[in-house]
Amino acid sequence: MSALSRKNFWEKTPPSVKQALGAALGVAPPTFWLGRAFREQLAFANASQRWPAAKATAWQLDRIREIVGRAIAQSPYYRRAYAAAGVDADTLNALDDVRRLPTIDKSTIREHGDDMMTVARSAPGVDYVTTGGSGGEPMGFHIGADRSAIEYAYLVAGWQRAGYDTNDVQAVFRGQVVTPDRAGLRHSYDAILRRHYYSNFHMTDENMGRYLNHLATIGDCHLHVYPSSIATLTRYLNRSNRKLPTNVRGILAGSEIVYDADRAATERATGLRYFSWYGHSEKLVLAAECEHASTYHVWPTYGYCELLDASGNPVTKPGDRGEIVGTGFINRVMPFIRYRTGDYATLADSRCDACGREHMLLTDIQGHRTQEMLICADGTEISWTAVNMHDRTFDGVRRFQFRQSLPGKATLRLVPAEGFDHSRTMAIKQSLDRKLGERIVFDVELCDEIELTHRGKTTFVDQRIPDAVREGTEARAT
Ligand SMILES: [Zn+2]
Numbered sequence: 207m208s209a210l211s212r213k214n215f216w217e218k219t220p221p222s223v224k225q226a227l228g229a230a231l232g233v234a235p236p237t238f239w240l241g242r243a244f245r246e247q248l249a250f251a252n253a254s255q256r257w258p259a260a261k262a263t264a265w266q267l268d269r270i271r272e273i274v275g276r277a278i279a280q281s282p283y284y285r286r287a288y289a290a291a292g293v294d295a296d297t298l299n300a301l302d303d304v305r306r307l308p309t310i311d312k313s314t315i316r317e318h319g320d321d322m323m324t325v326a327r328s329a330p331g332v333d334y335v336t337t338g339g340s341g342g343e344p345m346g347f348h349i350g351a352d353r354s355a356i357e358y359a360y361l362v363a364g365w366q367r368a369g370y371d372t373n374d375v376q377a378v379f380r381g382q383v384v385t386p387d388r389a390g391l392r393h394s395y396d397a398i399l400r401r402h403y404y405s406n407f408h409m410t411d412e413n414m415g416r417y418l419n420h421l422a423t424i425g426d427c428h429l430h431v432y433p434s435s436i437a438t439l440t441r442y443l444n445r446s447n448r449k450l451p452t453n454v455r456g457i458l459a460g461s462e463i464v465y466d467a468d469r470a471a472t473e474r475a476t477g478l479r480y481f482s483w484y485g486h487s488e489k490l491v492l493a494a495e496c497e498h499a500s501t502y503h504v505w506p507t508y509g510y511c512e513l514l515d516a517s518g519n520p521v522t523k524p525g526d527r528g529e530i531v532g533t534g535f536i537n538r539v540m541p542f543i544r545y546r547t548g549d550y551a552t553l554a555d556s557r558c559d560a561c562g563r564e565h566m567l568l569t570d571i572q573g574h575r576t577q578e579m580l581i582c583a584d585g586t587e588i589s590w591t592a593v594n595m596h597d598r599t600f601d602g603v604r605r606f607q608f609r610q611s612l613p614g615k616a617t618l619r620l621v622p623a624e625g626f627d628h629s630r631t632m633a634i635k636q637s638l639d640r641k642l643g644e645r646i647v648f649d650v651e652l653c654d655e656i657e658l659t660h661r662g663k664t665t666f667v668d669q670r671i672p673d674a675v676r677e678g679t680e681a682r683a684t
Contacts, residue, residue, distance in 0.1 A: 235373040239398050240355065247359030248372070254507040255363065259556070259564035262506035263301055269535050270304055270510060270543075271295045276324055277541045283314075283321035284541070304510070304544065309518070309531060311546040312345050323348060323540045332539050336600065337487040348540040353489055356536050360508050361460075361483065364494030365428070368456050368481035375427040377454070379406040379435040380461070381592035383641060391416050402427070406435040407641060409586050414442045422451035429457045433482070434579070434589035437468040443475045450476045457481060462591050463572055469500070484571050486549070490532025490542055493568055498560035502551070502568040509534045511566055512544070513553050521553045528553065530571070578667035582645045583614030590666045592641070599637045602626045605656045608648070609668040616648040619668075621656055628652075 237245060254262070275295035277284035288294060293306045315322070325332060327348060336346040362372055376399075384392045384405035392405035392413065402424055404417050417439075421427070429436065436459050443450065457472065460483045469480045483494035484502050490509040493502035504511045513521040513528035521528035530549045534542045554567035578590040590608075600606055605621040618638065620631065631650050642648065 236399050237372045240358065240372070243352065244355045244359050247356050248363055251360045251363035251505070251507065252366075255503075255505065255563055255565075257506065257564070262564070266506060266510050267298065267301055270301075270533060271298050273533070273535070273538075273541050273543060274298060274307070276538075277322075277543060280324035281322050281541065283318040284543070301510075304512075304533070305520070307544050309514075309544040309546050310542070312548070315345055315347055315542075319347060319540070325539050329539070335487060347488070347542075349489065349537045350539050353536050357485070357489055357492070360492050360505055361485075361494075364483050364492075364505075365458050365481065367494070367497045368428075368458060368479055370428045370456060370458060373400065374455075375424060376401045376430045376458075377421055377424065377427045378403045379429065379431045379439070381406060381432070381589075381641075383407070391420060393417070393420055401430075406432065406438075406592055407588055407643065407645060409435070409438045409442075410584060411442060411446065414439060415446070415448070418448060418451065421454060424453070426453050426455055428455055429459075431457065431459050432589055432591055433459045433462045433464045433468060434587070434591065435459075436472050436480075437465075438587060440468070440472045440475050444471070450478070454478065460485065462589065484549075484551075484568070486547060488532070488534065488542055488545065488547070489536045490534035490545055490547065491530055493571075496558055496561040496563065499558060501554045501558065502571060503558060503561075503563055504566040504568060506565060507535065509536070513551060513566070513568070514546075524553050524555055526553055527551065527570075530568075579669065580608060580610060580616055580642075580646050580667060581613045581669075581671055585613060586645075588642070588646065593638065599634055602630055603634070607656050607666055607668055609670065611670045613671060614646060616646050618648050618650045619653050619656060620650060621654065622652055 254265075257265070272295075274284075274288070274293075278288055278294055279285075287308055291306065291308050293303075297306070298304065320327065327334075331351045332348050333351050333353075334346060334348055362370070378401050382394075382403045382405070384394050384403050386392050387394070392408050394403045395401070396403070402420075404420075405413070431439075436457060442448070454476070455478070457476065457478050457480050459472075459480060464480075464482045469482075472478075473480050480500075481495055482500070482502075483492065485492045491504060491511045492508040493504040493511070495501065496503050510533040512531040512533075514531050515521050515526070515528050527550055530547045530551055532542065532545050532547055534545075549571060551568040551571040554569045556566055557564045558567055579587040580590070580593065581587055593608075602623055603620050603626065604623040607619050608616045609619055610616040618634070620634070622628075631652070635648075635650050638648070
């Protein structure tokens with residue numbers, strides 16, 4: 207078994223088997239289990255982040271030429287599109303020439319996905335994944351099974367700036383389904399990866415109190431959280447007048463928008479550095495904060511990032527906003543070349559004065575991963591990010607959205623795609639019920655369309671609970 211699939215395999219192993227195996231195998235550090243590919247990628251990420259800009263640029267151009275060459279040779283879609291645009295790998299002599307390649311977006315993937323592949327869908331090492339995508343429209347695509355080790359190496363290289371190291375213990379609040387242990391605590395432990403999982407679907411005051419008590423017993427650790435999870439925990443710390451146990455060394459918060467006010471509130475309540483990063487399931491652009499600053503540093507060897515204005519021209523002036531357009535270096539089986547992510551950011555600089563890294567710096571990243579919450583009967587919130595399914599649950603559905611008018615209740619609205627088998631609704635409900643349990647009771651409604659916002663987007667949660675009711679519920683819950 208290759209190193210990378212070892213981690214995938216382990217993550218899919220049932221918890222009961224893990225616990226038994228973990229006790230027996232947990233003597234080796236995680237770096238051993240993550241394997242050689244991980245260790246090599248980590249060393250490379252650590253080296254490349256210090257490259258001078260000219261070296262990174264030359265390396266990026268080489269990679270793009272290679273990807274474009276392979277795409278033209280092996281993918282019918284790119285062969286057609288680039289022939290029509292009159293470009294090939296040999297005409298790319300500088301990074302600016304990349305602008306001659308047409309951009310693609312989610313509709314391209316949806317219409318031409320199979321034609322974009324450079325290998326057969328059934329080839330070994332090819333995985334199919336789905337993402338919620340922008341505008342509530344699910345999107346599926348293919349990606350190499352080796353992606354996790356590579357991505358994880360870059361994440362860890364980022365976390366190292368925040369004092370985390372590969373073999374350190376993590377306390378995770380990130381959407382894992384965690385069943386209660388014998389004492390009724392929603393906690394489980396993965397001895398191989400040294401991760402303690404706590405259920406962020408059950409962030410009631412009582413449970414959060416128990417989580418904190420348990421956290422105090424696990425030794426030095428970093429919290430690995432969604433921004434919404436730590437925001438919920440911070441509000442609890444504040445209203446219960448409790449403190450995080452002193453063995454918590456730092457906070458790693460990613461996969462959702464970070465609001466400045468939430469970050470400040472958490473740093474105030476905990477006295478710890480709040481470290482964040484930006485990434486996405488398509489694995490095109492990764493940007494992580496540095497040791498000294500909370501601007502996002504775009505990692506040059508993970509993918510090529512462009513920031514484009516509404517006319518498709520590059521944003522060059524610090525302070526201006528644009529759409530994040532990515533060309534991924536990781537996915538070799540289905541190249542994403544100049545993919546419009548639907549995420550927007552402000553250009554900060556091309557170099558960080560605090561750390562000296564010569565990367566594109568971004569701030570205020572926002573987009574389709576907008577914070578969207580379901581409200582439980584007791585006023586606690588469940589983040590959409592935690593509910594979202596990254597498997598085939600929403601295959602066959604064009605759009606989907608929760609509509610909520612009362613705490614603890616919601617309606618899941620589905621717009622079936624062509625050929626949708628109506629028996630799928632029950633399977634979808636069961637999948638989501640596993641995550642939401644009895645905390646949100648929901649029914650499923652098939653509909654013809656989900657209204658777009660004035661910006662042409664839908665939200666995953668059409669939240670109709672009036673603020674006054676939300677505040678009242680929260681007050682009762684505290
Ligand atoms: Zn920096």
